[in-house]
Amino acid sequence: GQQVMQIPQYQHVQEGEDFTTYCNSSTTLSNIQWYKQRPGGHPVFLIQLVKSGEVKKQKRLTFQFGEAKKNSSLHITATQTTDVGTYFCAGDWSGGYQKVTFGTGTKLQVIP
Amino acid sequence: EAQVTQNPRYLITVTGKKLTVTCSQNMNHEYMSWYRQDPGLGLRQIYYSMNVEVTDKGDVPEGYKVSRKEKRNFPLILESPSPNQTSLYFCASKGTRSSYEQYFGPGTRLTVT
Numbered sequence: 001g002q003q004v005m006q007i008p009q010y011q012h013v014q015e016g017e018d019f020t021t022y023c024n025s026s027t028t029l030s031n032i033q034w035y036k037q038r039p040g041g042h043p044v045f046l047i048q049l050v051k052s053g054e055v056k057k058q059k060r061l062t063f064q065f066g067e068a069k070k071n072s073s074l075h076i077t078a079t080q081t082t083d084v085g086t087y088f089c090a091g092d093w094s095g096g097y098q099k100v101t102f103g104t105g106t107k108l109q110v111i112p
Numbered sequence: 113e114a115q116v117t118q119n120p121r122y123l124i125t126v127t128g129k130k131l132t133v134t135c136s137q138n139m140n141h142e143y144m145s146w147y148r149q150d151p152g153l154g155l156r157q158i159y160y161s162m163n164v165e166v167t168d169k170g171d172v173p174e175g176y177k178v179s180r181k182e183k184r185n186f187p188l189i190l191e192s193p194s195p196n197q198t199s200l201y202f203c204a205s206k207g208t209r210s211s212y213e214q215y216f217g218p219g220t221r222l223t224v225t
Contacts, residue, residue, distance in 0.1 A: 033212050043204075098160060104153060
């Protein structure tokens with residue numbers, strides 16, 4: 001089946017440093033979503049990206065969808081301890097809003 | 113409060129003993145889905161349902177069954193659990209056909225010995 005490769009698997013940063021996680025697909029995606037899971041919690045939807053080259057911002061978080069719709073990134077500026085958690089991308093190839101495939105996640109630790 | 117609930121939250125069972133994990137949502141969502149989460153593997157979709165009586169396989173359906181007799185409920189059934197089904201299970205739901213935002217339940221941690 002289709003897969004999204006997500007890197008890095010783990011990232012430790014000093015509070016105030018920036019953080020980026022990347023997702024890559026070998027084939028063109030219809031859309032991609034991003035979720036955050038706090039330790040011990042459940043995934044929470046952050047955003048969806050649909051258009052080629054799309055860039056969306058949520059406060060310190062910047063989400064990008066590649067021009068070829070095969071890759072995406074989530075960038076956090078000036079991390080805070082509240083950013084701790086695992087960030088997942090979820091790819092949809094068919095555009096049918098039914099079946100998504102999650103990446104393996106990037107676990108972010110922020111050192112105060 | 114809009115939410116997805118799962119029961120039980122924790123379960124330890126033995127190989128071969130049938131079990132059901134319930135999932136219920138109060139948001140009148142059409143779409144519901146089950147995932148399992150394992151270290152290093154992320155979330156993998158087991159089954160999903162587009163509406164009542166409409167279900168389809170996800171990426172890892174082997175060893176699981178589901179049913180969707182009512183819009184709000186989507187139980188996950190393990191007819192003969194095995195140790196490789198030890199995992200953290202999440203139920204999720206979402207609204208309109210054009211919506212990507214899934215709402216996840218709190219999770220059920222299952223251990224099969």
